[in-house]
Amino acid sequence: MSSLLITGIGQLVTNDSGVGDGSPLGLLHDTAVVVEDRRVAWVGPAHRAPAADAAHDVGGRAVIPGFVDSHSHLVFAGDRSEEFAARMSGTPYSAGGIRTTVAATRAASDEQLAANLARHLGEMRRQGTTTVETKSGYGLTVLDEARSLAIARQATPETTFLGAHVVPPEYTEDPGGYVELVTGPMLQACAPHAKWVDVFCEDGAFDADQARAILAAGRAAGLQGRLHANQLGHGPGVRLACELGLVAVDHCTYLSDADVAALADSGTVATLLPGVEFSTRQPYPDARGLLDAGVGVAIASDCNPGSSYTSSMPLCIALAVREMRMTPAEALWAATRGGAAALGRADVGHLAVGAAADLVVLDAPSYVHLAYRPGVPLVHEILP
Ligand SMILES: [Zn+2]
Numbered sequence: 001m002s003s004l005l006i007t008g009i010g011q012l013v014t015n016d017s018g019v020g021d022g023s024p025l026g027l028l029h030d031t032a033v034v035v036e037d038r039r040v041a042w043v044g045p046a047h048r049a050p051a052a053d054a055a056h057d058v059g060g061r062a063v064i065p066g067f068v069d070s071h072s073h074l075v076f077a078g079d080r081s082e083e084f085a086a087r088m089s090g091t092p093y094s095a096g097g098i099r100t101t102v103a104a105t106r107a108a109s110d111e112q113l114a115a116n117l118a119r120h121l122g123e124m125r126r127q128g129t130t131t132v133e134t135k136s137g138y139g140l141t142v143l144d145e146a147r148s149l150a151i152a153r154q155a156t157p158e159t160t161f162l163g164a165h166v167v168p169p170e171y172t173e174d175p176g177g178y179v180e181l182v183t184g185p186m187l188q189a190c191a192p193h194a195k196w197v198d199v200f201c202e203d204g205a206f207d208a209d210q211a212r213a214i215l216a217a218g219r220a221a222g223l224q225g226r227l228h229a230n231q232l233g234h235g236p237g238v239r240l241a242c243e244l245g246l247v248a249v250d251h252c253t254y255l256s257d258a259d260v261a262a263l264a265d266s267g268t269v270a271t272l273l274p275g276v277e278f279s280t281r282q283p284y285p286d287a288r289g290l291l292d293a294g295v296g297v298a299i300a301s302d303c304n305p306g307s308s309y310t311s312s313m314p315l316c317i318a319l320a321v322r323e324m325r326m327t328p329a330e331a332l333w334a335a336t337r338g339g340a341a342a343l344g345r346a347d348v349g350h351l352a353v354g355a356a357a358d359l360v361v362l363d364a365p366s367y368v369h370l371a372y373r374p375g376v377p378l379v380h381e382i383l384p
Contacts, residue, residue, distance in 0.1 A: 074121065197223040272287055322374070
């Protein structure tokens with residue numbers, strides 16, 4: 001096992017409040033890190049750094065933990081740029097546009113789906129994302145959902161069965177029959193390839209009773225639950241997630257005071273997806289209200305071909321700061337440690353000793369540049 005000493009770190013974000021300035025980001029300056037066996041083995045002042053097998057100087061740059069993108073939909077085929085152009089010309093977004101991608105995904109080969117996934121994961125990594133969750137949900141047949149998850153599982157352990165994305169056209173007259181398929185043969189085929197089960201709980205997709213049934217079946221098959229909820233309007237999804245004690249509930253754009261209180265009481269992480277509001281011209285979630293109520297907040301890209309076709313966590317951070325009034329520190333924490341919490345992961349999203357060594361070196365003296373310089377490629381390199 002060889003060790004690497006990383007020196008010349010002008011600013012280190014550890015996300016460990018027990019070190020450095022005592023803030024949630026655990027900021028340290030003029031620091032060194034030793035990485036051994038892909039884990040953080042030592043963190044401390046540069047002048048006290050131990051010897052290692054190799055050394056690498058990052059020239060005074062800022063280093064952050066890799067982003068944890070806890071919500072994406074990357075197993076798909078086809079292009080929806082015309083729909084985006086129409087929306088930007090005045091047509092409102094609705095959940096039904098998903099069916100366009102379903103048709104293209106069903107028609108694609110495994111090789112095409114895997115290549116498309118790899119291309120998007122490469123984009124994400126170049127922008128500093130080192131942990132990615134991704135979902136099925138564009139197959140909506142037993143075969144197409146199972147192959148989507150098998151392909152995703154090759155790339156990440158954070159895979160989510162989202163057969164309940166939308167009712168496919170062949171079940172329009174029999175949505176109950178589709179829920180039986182999702183909770184029966186489709187779940188059985190998908191569970192071996194998935195960690196999570198998810199439901200799009202929204203008008204035009206699945207109601208609370210359907211969501212409850214699908215989550216219960218998924219949990220009985222060994223999967224952990226999460227939900228898409230309260231994206232397009234007020235609804236029961238957030239309170240259902242809290243009642244069931246889910247790890248995370250995603251979107252949270254339309255929240256009542258009771259929803260916010262339920263989130264604060266349950267400890268369920270609210271994952272905000274500002275790329276969606278940006279790309280659909282919807283109002284942004286009330287991140288300030290959530291943070292001030294003590295809710296755990298994550299930020300993710302929701303990278304998908306319909307409502308948010310960005311793979312950029314730095315863009316999402318900039319939107320969270322500019323449009324949702326999060327501080328730069330809150331936004332970075334939400335995009336790293338918050339994302340890890342939303343995936344139930346203690347090993348990523350921070351750089352304390354023992355954590356996964358996912359170090360992103362920024363071409364900047366401070367993490368603040370992620371929000372301060374929107375649209376600028378700031379990832380210098382990813383170590384080790
Ligand atoms: Zn989504």
